[in-house]
Amino acid sequence: MKKKISVHKTRSHESAEWFDIRFWRRAGAAARFEAAWDMVGEFLKMRGKSGNERRLQRTIQHVKYL
Numbered sequence: 001m002k003k004k005i006s007v008h009k010t011r012s013h014e015s016a017e018w019f020d021i022r023f024w025r026r027a028g029a030a031a032r033f034e035a036a037w038d039m040v041g042e043f044l045k046m047r048g049k050s051g052n053e054r055r056l057q058r059t060i061q062h063v064k065y066l
Contacts, residue, residue, distance in 0.1 A: 008019040024032055044050065 006023060010016045010019065
């Protein structure tokens with residue numbers, strides 16, 4: 001899969017924020033999940049752990065029905 005790089009030059013924080021919002025909306029849920037999962041792997045590597053150790057936390061402490 002080819003990676004696409006987008007660049008947006010701006011002078012205001014608000015403009016940059018809106019660019020990010022539009023970018024991730026266009027990218028879709030699968031791309032957002034993949035990017036988040038990649039960040040988890042990078043975080044683990046910074047902590048000196050293998051990126052293969054990634055997993056979702058599966059513990060539940062309390063469930064309350066409303």
